[in-house]
Structure formats: structure tokens, C-alpha cells
Amino acid sequence: MTEPTPESPSRPESPSSPVSSSPPVFIPDYPFSEAGDADSILRSSDGVDFHVYRAILSLVSPIFRSMFSLPQQADAPKVPVIDVAEDSDILDKALRFFYPGAQPIVATLDELRCIIEILVSKYDMECVSETAKDHLAKYLARSPLAVYCIAVTHQWEDMAMLAAKESLKLRLRAHDTVAPPELNQIPAAAYHNLLHYHYRCGVAAKSKTQTLRHIPAPNEYVWFSCTDAACAKHTSSWYLADNQLSPVRLWFVEYLGNLGTILMETPGTNIGDDTSLHLGYKKAAKCANCREKVFDQLYDFVSNHLASKVEEAIDEVDFSL
Template identity: 30%
Template sequence: MMETESVPGVMALANMMNGGAFHTSFSSPDADVILGAKDHTLFRIHSWTLKTTSGWFRSLFSMPQRSSSPNHPETINLDEDSRTLESLLLMICGLPINPLISYDEVDALLFAAEKYEMPGPISLVRVLIMTPPLLGQPLRLYAAATRCGWEEEAKHASSQSLALNIYAPEYQPILRKLHTGAVLDLLNLHRDRREGIRKRLDEQPFVTGTTMLSCPRCRCKIDHHTWRELKYRVVMEMDVRPLGDTIVDVGLTDWPEAIACWDAKCPNAECTCLLYDKVESLRLIRDCINSLPKTT
């Protein structure tokens, strides 16, 4: 006789669940196994399907089992709710599958597929998470991809995360669920982009600590405060949105710091030459942002 208490994921075996109703897509009397969801929905399915698509069920059915009538198969009660179990069974049976519209569904489905050793559903979920609306949640995508070892999807998600301020409070619960290596990789990507542009703005031909603090035309003393303020704004913007698009598309033209910098002139009334080349500065900053690392 099979000892269900020793098998993970199975709550009990019973001849019939009280108050249970069969799912309309899984109610064939020809099926020889009944699976019960935790919300009491029943699923009739062929044991052959379970054995050929699930390592967990293959092991389960290889154990000695008590005999049951073909017309009254035993019910295997599982931990999953009916929505998750329905999605899982539709996938392994080759039936039209449920659309996945939230990562709560994705996580529950992946957990069940991993528990029951079902590579088919896992591969389908891998495809589905790269489609809308799931594609629009890069941190949840990154969490699922790194947990499952999906490198290509993880890289794509890390690239999409550059449009987010991952330090914002609303993203902390997601980051806490990541394993340490995945969190560090993501934080390093965001930090490296910020530090990359900060380092470039401290190099020639931009104003640096070694730049002569005088007007190139009349040698009047210049303190370059407008450039320092713009540089600080650029670095801070990269910290909250490392993608850098707001800098090159809007910031370097419309920010008050940018306007003040490009309008800055030599204080010598007889000179008043512009101190900074706006067109060349924008080109160099854009090139720098484009050259920064884009994925983990």
C-alpha cells in the first residue's frame, strides 16, 4: 500500500472528496486518476499522461498502491488551487492554455511545475514571460529568470530595469526575494552605469580638476560652477534612471542647470565668450551613455 504521508505535495488519499465538482475540461470517465485541488475542484486525467510528463508522478505511480475500482479511482489531493492545477494540466495535455496575466500566476505555476518535475510547462512559461503584459514588469521577470537559470531572459530583464529606480521603496519586496548573486549583479549594473558617466565627465575635454580655471580667450578667472552643477545633476539622474534617456532627450536641453551652463559666459565685460560647447558636450555625453554596460 502507498504511504501518502511520506510523499511531498500530497495531502491525503481518499475515495472521493466531499462537495467536489469536476472541472469541465477534465471530467472524462475514461481517465483513471482524479486529482483534487485545495479548493475542492476535481480533475480526471489519465495516469499515462502524468507518468510521461512528470517525474514526480512517475515516481509516485511506481510505488505499490492499493487496488481501486476502475469506475471509482482514488483521489490524489494536491496543494495547488484549481487555477494553477488547471493551467498545469492544460499544458501537459496539449490543450489550449490559459493566458498568464500576472507574475503571481507565473510564480505559482513555476513552483508547481518544478515540484512535480514537469519540464514541458516550465518551457512554456519561459516563452510566455517574454510576451505582454508580463514583459512590462522587468524586476518580476528578472526574479523568475534568475531563479530558473534563464540567462537570456535575465539579461533582457536587467536591461529593461535600467528605466527603473530600483532603490525606490515599491521595488524592495521584489529585490528581497532574489538570491544574493542576482541582487548584486543588478545593483552592480546600475552602479557601473552611474559611475561610468561620472568618471567620463571628470575627463578631458570636459572641465576637470586640472583644467585651467581661466577664460581661454582673455584669461579671466572662471570658477565653472555652472558646469559642476550640471555634472552633479547628470550623475544624480543616472542614479534614479540609469537608462540615461531622460538626460540626452530632455535634461541636457531643458534642465535649469543645463540652460545656465550653455548660457554661461566669461565674466569679463570686454570678452563674454561662451564657456562651453553645447553641441560637442551633448555628443560626448550621448556617446558615453551609449557605451555603458547594458545587461548583467
């Protein structure tokens, strides 16, 4: 009879390391990391403590000033803990907007909007407005409509004006314009004011393509001086600065017409860039005489005369919230 073979002892399995799905805990950096002689703690919604001085918070925020002026219970801790609704990441960035020894850190416009909402709207810190505007200005070229909405929300007319002017580069009145979510936060009247300003700037800008009275006379630009019989003249002569009528080539009038249409839709168009100038180059190319001079002369005309007149016309359009 065969004796049973003893079973080999099984090797105990190594316990696997638990994998945590929770995000790493935020650790505040200077100047909120050390307790020192800080006399208050702001505790974020995710349980992170920020050591602060109530004198600083009271100085910048009437909300905190009122809070700290309330009588304390006899058994209250020496260093009071104030629970806030903001998480540690946004609270850290908000505090850095006004706290001595800290530098504001903002990654996105949406983050900036959130910080402004917390500090200005919730805690009534009007003192951070200028810092907030400086940061908003960095997004003017990229997101003028969103900046306009934020400025309107906080009644910052100077920033709203800058954003409105920057929006002139957009096809704001076109049906396919994508509206930013910030539009939901402003009154319809504020958006109507922007659209009306955009329209009036378009009318003003286009008007400068419908007159040549700002051009010195006599003028040697080729669209006035071309003698090629094959280069068609416009049916009407145009007044120049001397108030005398001057014949002008048809291609140039058509170029001004096309430019006016563009400016009506996007008044902030850079009419001195290659794309806009190409409209004139293409039309002038049909005449051998005009073709030789149009590149230098059209650039000179737009840069030294027309662009500044368009800018002046836009600057005369008033804007208000």
C-alpha cells in the same frame, strides 16, 4: 353578550430563499471537463475533478512518472483519483501551461509566480521553463525587480540578466526604494550582485558624459561654435575625435555634469526624452545664439552620439548570478 369574533386565519409566511455565502463551484473547461477515455483524475483542494491522461503528466513530470509507476492495489478504482494541494482555479491555470489543446491564462505576476512554483519547483517540470520565461518577459518593464527575484529562484540567468538591465531604469540604490516581497525569497548575495551591477553600470554610463572624444571634428554644434562673447566658455578645452583640444561652452559642460549625475543613479534613463533634453535647453536659453540652434542640435547629439555610447558602455558591464 357579544359573541367572540373568530380570528382570521393567519397567512402562512413564504419561506425566504437561503442565501449562500460560499463561492460558486469551479467547473473545469476543455480539455479537463470531459471524462472520455481519460485515465486519471486530479482532485483540487476544493474538491473539483480534472480529467487528465497519465501519459501526458508522466511525460512532463518525473514526480508524476514515479507516482504512476507504483504498484496499484487490487481494489483500486480503474480511474485513480489523485488529491493535490492546489485549489481548482490555480490548478486549472497550471495545467494549461503544458497540456495539449489548452492555452495558458495568467492574470497577474503573483499568479504566474505561483504557477511556476507549482510546476517547476514542486512537480519538476523543467519543460515549461521557456513558456514561463515568455510570460515573465511581459512583466519586465513593470516589475523588473520582482522578475529578477523569480529568475534567481529558478536559476534562469538569461531572464535575470534581462531583469537586471531593466532595473537600471530604477533608483535601485536610493534609500527610499520600495523592495518587493519577492526579495525575501532570494539570497542576500543575489541582491548584492544586482546592486553591484547597477552601480558599475552607473559608473560606465556616467563616464560617457565626461569625454567628447566620440564627437567628430571639426564640429558645428553650437556649444563649440558659438561666437557670442557673453556666452561663457568652460575653463578647460575638451578633446574631440581628432585628438585636438576644442573650447566648449560652460552651459554644455554643466548639462553633461547634470546628465552624468542622473545616469549614475539611474543608468537606464532615456537621455533622449524631453525631460533629460530640457536640462540642456534650459541652460542654453541664456545665450541668444545658442538658443536658436540648441533644440535641433542637442537632440541630434544625444540621439546620434551620446545615447549609443552610453548603451555600449552598459553592454560591456558583465553580469552573472
